[in-house]
Amino acid sequence: MSVRQANTACVGSFVDELARCGLRHVVISxxxxxxxxxxxxxxxxxxxxxxxxxxxxxxFFALGIAxxxxxxxxxxxxxxxxxxxxxxxxxxxxxxxxxxIVLTADRPHELRDVGAPQTMDQxxxxxxxxxxxxxxPLPETAPSLVRHIRTTAARSMATAVRGPAGPVHLNxxxxxxxxxxxxDPSLFTKGRRSGESSSYVQVHQRxxxxxxxxxTNRLNGLDxxxxxxxxxxPQTDSDITGPLLRLARFLxxxxxxxxxxxxxxxPHDKTWVLDSYDAFLRDEExxxxxxxxxxxxxxxxxxxxxxxxxxxxxxxSRHIVVDGGGGWQDPTLLATDMVYADPASFCQALIGDRPxxxxxxxxxxxxxxxxxxxxxxxxxxxxxxxxxxxxIFLELAEWLPEKSLLFVGNSMPVRDMDSFFxxxxxxxxxxxxxxxxxxxxxxxxxxGAATTVSHMxxxxxxxxxxxxxxxxxxxxxxxxNATIIVVNNNGGGIFSFLPQAKEAEAFEDLFGTPIDLxxxxxxxxxxxxxxxxxxxxxxxxxxxxxxxxxxxxxxxIVTDRGKNVSLHRKIWQAVANGxxxxx
Numbered sequence: 001m002s003v004r005q006a007n008t009a010c011v012g013s014f015v016d017e018l019a020r021c022g023l024r025h026v027v028i029s030x031x032x033x034x035x036x037x038x039x040x041x042x043x044x045x046x047x048x049x050x051x052x053x054x055x056x057x058x059x060f061f062a063l064g065i066a067x068x069x070x071x072x073x074x075x076x077x078x079x080x081x082x083x084x085x086x087x088x089x090x091x092x093x094x095x096x097x098x099x100x101i102v103l104t105a106d107r108p109h110e111l112r113d114v115g116a117p118q119t120m121d122q123x124x125x126x127x128x129x130x131x132x133x134x135x136x137p138l139p140e141t142a143p144s145l146v147r148h149i150r151t152t153a154a155r156s157m158a159t160a161v162r163g164p165a166g167p168v169h170l171n172x173x174x175x176x177x178x179x180x181x182x183x184d185p186s187l188f189t190k191g192r193r194s195g196e197s198s199s200y201v202q203v204h205q206r207x208x209x210x211x212x213x214x215x216t217n218r219l220n221g222l223d224x225x226x227x228x229x230x231x232x233x234p235q236t237d238s239d240i241t242g243p244l245l246r247l248a249r250f251l252x253x254x255x256x257x258x259x260x261x262x263x264x265x266x267p268h269d270k271t272w273v274l275d276s277y278d279a280f281l282r283d284e285e286x287x288x289x290x291x292x293x294x295x296x297x298x299x300x301x302x303x304x305x306x307x308x309x310x311x312x313x314x315x316x317s318r319h320i321v322v323d324g325g326g327g328w329q330d331p332t333l334l335a336t337d338m339v340y341a342d343p344a345s346f347c348q349a350l351i352g353d354r355p356x357x358x359x360x361x362x363x364x365x366x367x368x369x370x371x372x373x374x375x376x377x378x379x380x381x382x383x384x385x386x387x388x389x390x391x392i393f394l395e396l397a398e399w400l401p402e403k404s405l406l407f408v409g410n411s412m413p414v415r416d417m418d419s420f421f422x423x424x425x426x427x428x429x430x431x432x433x434x435x436x437x438x439x440x441x442x443x444x445x446x447x448g449a450a451t452t453v454s455h456m457x458x459x460x461x462x463x464x465x466x467x468x469x470x471x472x473x474x475x476x477x478x479x480x481n482a483t484i485i486v487v488n489n490n491g492g493g494i495f496s497f498l499p500q501a502k503e504a505e506a507f508e509d510l511f512g513t514p515i516d517l518x519x520x521x522x523x524x525x526x527x528x529x530x531x532x533x534x535x536x537x538x539x540x541x542x543x544x545x546x547x548x549x550x551x552x553x554x555x556x557i558v559t560d561r562g563k564n565v566s567l568h569r570k571i572w573q574a575v576a577n578g579x580x581x582x583x
Contacts, residue, residue, distance in 0.1 A: 010139035017153035031078020034105035059089025060441030064448020095435030099160035146191035158203035164325035234260035235299030409460035444471030528552030
């Protein structure tokens with residue numbers, strides 16, 4: 001059998017098996033060595049192809065689709081350094097538990113390590129940042145190899161979604177000629193089991209982990225402990241909201257809800273959902289009065305550094321971490337109980353058949369009153385007449401349309417979201433790249449997520465925006481509807497909050513790093529609309545017009561790094577003073 005027939009048989013079977021296992025989206029960057037994969041993916045009727053010429057941006061674009069859809073997405077590139085450009089996105093996917101199927105084309109074995117062009121060592125390229133790696137065999141038509149191809153495809157899909165979810169890497173070598181026979185009638189049928197309509201091998205995953213009786217016994221009695229807290233960090237499971245609220249009512253424990261927890265937005269009752277803890281936990285005198293006996297934590301570690309320092313202040317507290325993904329999400333190193341269970345099932349196991357409404361405790365009332373006072377002060381102080389970074393989120397929480405998708409960049413934007421994106425009933429979905437917390441690839445990830453909704457809003461800093469200007473191409477290529485709010489403080493705003501800011505002589509060159517760019521030109525290049533606003537009325541109008549027009553809309557808000565630091569510290573002090581006055 002010819003090389004062309006072998007490539008056709010193996011790649012056809014491989015792509016078909018991925019589709020039969022549930023793969024629906026693939027992000028492809030152009031190249032020669034990957035020709036068999038790209039042409040066959042495009043031909044398959046159940047898979048949508050998204051083209052993106054920059055592999056670095058393509059990796060994050062796929063990450064965004066997978067993050068929003070909560071299902072595996074494939075990546076395809078040619079051989080050589082193209083594959084290396086996936087590394088940042090693969091790292092983020094591993095740490096944020098997002099399933100990706102990374103497919104890198106490669107030269108045949110005889111052309112490796114002999115100076116062949118566009119060739120490098122791609123074996124275990126991503127190291128421990130992927131869950132599984134396979135160097136696939138060269139294609140041939142032997143039935144046993146075709147069965148191996150289908151089995152590996154099914155296994156890769158199952159491995160990517162098995163908790164904790166993450167990326168897998170398959171390296172696929174091809175000999176020339178590379179163009180497959182697209183008219184082969186057995187393109188997607190070779191190697192299938194006769195009469196089967198599902199995948200070649202069906203992998204039956206555990207649906208959920210249920211607490212074993214001895215664990216339930218160890219955790220029983222928490223309702224007798226008054227001074228407890230529930231902390232919900234970044235997570236994407238919308239089904240956890242109801243069980244968490246019932247657990248809070250049953251235990252009488254306030255929920256400290258990260259803005260990426262999904263708990264601050266929506267029609268549900270927010271009596272137990274606290275949103276201003278980042279402000280009042282900065283007050284040392286206040287934290288002395290709030291020592292918890294028990295902390296139950298769900299999701300990733302929250303954004304708030306004030307909360308992290310508060311928890312570390314009380315290392316003797318019992319610290320229960322619930323992780324349905326089976327990982328170890330405890331950067332505090334305080335965990336006394338690591339619970340591998342489905343979060344909803346965990347909540348139900350603690351409540352049992354007992355009613356979840358109990359008499360309000362003085363502990364819970366204290367937290368709720370402090371949070372309410374702090375929120376009022378945050379809103380009053382945050383509504384500055386001049387453009388400021390925190391008020392952006394006060395505005396968005398007030399008038400973003402129902403069920404909007406709000407993506408946020410790292411560094412200052414996600415921290416301002418934590419402080420100022422307060423409880424609301426609008427059902428706004430919030431997302432960010434909080435695995436590695438990098439400022440790279442944010443535009444591409446957000447635009448990947450935008451493929452799943454009618455319109456997406458991204459808030460991002462100027463340096464992070466600059467890092468991923470190539471990512472804007474996706475909005476143009478795929479006619480995505482996105483509004484990008486660029487907070488332009490001409491540099492790295494977060495560094496102004498750190499001790500380095502006191503080193504005036506070196507600060508601007510090494511940390512402030514002003515770049516003095518006019519982004520209007522690059523937005524125009526990608527056929528987007530650019531608006532630089534000067535007041536809040538213009539800001540709202542610009543956002544409304546961008547949504548109405550569709551396509552790519554970029555709104556720039558120019559702020560001052562020094563004034564931003566002063567305003568934040570003024571607000572934190574106002575909260576501390578206000579709480580003392582009302583104590």
